[in-house]
Amino acid sequence: MLDHKKLAVIHIVKKELQVSDQEYRDTMEKVAGVRSAKDLDEPGFQRLMRYFARSTHYRASREGITFRQRMYIKHLLEDLAWDSLHCANFLKKYYKTSNIGTLSKTEASKVIEALKHILAGRQKMEGQE
Structure with a gap:
């Protein structure tokens, strides 16, 4: 099950x-x-x-975001407790789009690394308190 x-x-x-x-x-x-x-x-x-x-x-094209990347980004957003507006604002500020689905494979990789970095920083700060 x-x-x-x-x-x-x-x-x-x-x-x-x-x-x-x-x-x-x-x-x-x-x-x-x-x-x-x-x-x-x-x-x-x-x-x-x-x-x-x-x-x-x-995948809209060979260069488009993959299913695996999309699911991983959603997982990271859940771990960060970001709502859709927070995510859209983050994407708009740094990647000039508000929609995960329009990211290229390369951009999606950068988003994943950025979100992992933010999450690690948050976890480090929580560990120090």
Whole structure:
């Protein structure tokens, strides 16, 4: 049984892909052998994520942000407890866009490193208190 964070990731992906419930369940059955995310085991989850990562839905061009980068950025934003407005302002100030999806692969890597640096600094400050 998967933890709630992994189930949430699956449902975020479903929403981003804008697929019908039928298509979503058919994909899960084809890739992982189940029709409900609740029935996925860890290997099934990994197969489903690899399938989504290869999907053309997640990259506008060869140079565009990858699925893996997008999910990692979302994870870092959650760890930082940044809301969508804070994220948009950060992106606008440093990367001249307010949308994660418009980042290039290179820009996304820079965003990831910046967010990791901010998180590490925050954790260091919290450790000193």
